[in-house]
Amino acid sequence: MTIHWTLFVPGLLLLLFPSDRLLSSMVTLRSFENFQSLENSPRYRPWWWVPALWIDPIRGLVGTLLLKHDFASAAADATVAARPAYWLVVGILGLAVLCQTFTRRDEHVLLAPIGFIGGMVAALAPLPVTLIGLAMATTGLFAFRRFHAFFSVGLAMVALLGLLFGARVVWLAPAVVALGLPIVAGVVTGYTLELPTRSGSGPRHLPV
Numbered sequence: 622m623t624i625h626w627t628l629f630v631p632g633l634l635l636l637l638f639p640s641d642r643l644l645s646s647m648v649t650l651r652s653f654e655n656f657q658s659l660e661n662s663p664r665y666r667p668w669w670w671v672p673a674l675w676i677d678p679i680r681g682l683v684g685t686l687l688l689k690h691d692f693a694s695a696a697a698d699a700t701v702a703a704r705p706a707y708w709l710v711v712g713i714l715g716l717a718v719l720c721q722t723f724t725r726r727d728e729h730v731l732l733a734p735i736g737f738i739g740g741m742v743a744a745l746a747p748l749p750v751t752l753i754g755l756a757m758a759t760t761g762l763f764a765f766r767r768f769h770a771f772f773s774v775g776l777a778m779v780a781l782l783g784l785l786f787g788a789r790v791v792w793l794a795p796a797v798v799a800l801g802l803p804i805v806a807g808v809v810t811g812y813t814l815e816l817p818t819r820s821g822s823g824p825r826h827l828p829v
Contacts, residue, residue, distance in 0.1 A: 624691060624706055625690060625691055628687045628688075628690050628691075629687065629688060629691075631684075631687055632683070632684045632685070632686075632687030632688040632690075633684070633688070633713065634684075635680045635683055635684030635687070636680065636681070636684035636685070636688070636713060636714070636717035636720075637713070637716065637717055637720050638680070638720070639720045639721060639723075640673050640677055640720075640721045640724075640732055640734060640737065640817075641723070641724040641725060641726065641732065643672060643673040643676060643677075644671070644673055644724075644726065644817050647819055648671055648673075648726075648817045648818065648819055649817070649818055649819070650724070650726060650727050650730055650732070650815040650816070650817055650818075651815055651816060651818050652767075652768070652813055652814075652815050653762070653766050653767055653768055653816075654766060656818070669818070669819075670819045671817050671818060671819050673817060674736055674816075674817065675736070677721065677734065677736040677737040677740065678736040678737065678739050678740035678743075679740060680737060680740065681717075681734075681736070681737040681738060681739065681740025681741040681743075681744070682740035682741070682743050682744050683740075683744075684717070685714065685740070685741045685744035685745060686744045688710045688713060688714070689710070689744065689745075689792070691706065692704075692707065692710075698789055698790055698791045701791045702791055707791065711795050711798075714741065714795050714798075714799060715795075715798060715799070715802060717737075717741075718734060718737070718738060718741075718799050718802045718803065719802060719806065721734035721737045721738075722734055722802070722803050722806050723806075727815075729810075729811070729812045729813070730812055730813055730815050731803065731806055731807055731810065731812045731813065731814050731815070732814070732815065732816070732817065733768035733769075733771070733772075733803065733814040733815060733816050734803060735762075735768070735771055735816070738772070738775075738799050738800060738803070739755055741795075741796065741799050742754065742755065742775070742779060742796045742799065742800070743755075745792040745793065745795055745796040745799075746779060746783055746788055746792065746793060746796050747783075747786055747788050749782070749786055750779055750782040750783050750786050750788055750793075751779075753778065753782055754775055754778040754779035754782050754783075755775060757774055757775070757778040758771045758772070758774045758775030758778060758779075758800075759771065760774070761773070761774030761775070762774075767814075768814040768815065768816060769803065769804055769807055769814050772800045772801065772803050772804050773804055775800045776797055776800040776801050776804075779793070779796055779797055779800060780793070780797045783796070783797075
């Protein structure tokens with residue numbers, strides 16, 4: 622199979638560019654329980670005023686779609702899985718998740734790539750699976766008050782819903798693996814998953 626490099630290379634760059642490089646010095650990494658210490662004063666920008674939080678879902682979605690482009694005409698999963706290029710794409714998707722997870726900002730901390738993986742799942746799974754699966758993952762996040770709950774609940778729901786809705790296994794499997802990788806990274810390293818935020822607690826957090 623011939624790879625369309627004009628699509629493959631931009632997709633590769635979108636996926637492998639680390640989220641860590643998009644974070645300014647004004648950003649703080651926080652665990653879920655530390656969100657209660659944020660002050661949302663109208664004088665300062667709120668905690669979610671972090672460009673990476675909004676760019677990452679787009680990068681995950683568009684980058685994955687670009688890498689999938691060459692397989693659009695394949696009618697059967699067996700046909701797709703038989704192509705070496707498919708396994709190259711799957712490997713890149715896994716590496717992309719790890720690139721968004723590791724950070725040099727704080728020791729013993731991993732980034733929680735919620736938006737990035739959400740975009741990847743949207744590109745890999747059918748729309749009903751994406752919407753319901755990510756909604757349940759978000760519910761799990763608030764229920765258990767841990768970022769890893771988003772990925773564990775999302776993994777279970779996307780896998781189950783994908784099978785119920787008859788999703789293509791060749792793309793459902795990478796979506797499930799992507800949701801599981803942050804959990805594995807946290808277990809292997811012993812680091813916590815945290816989210817980049819901009820605190821509104823005082824002038825030192827104002828953008829430059």
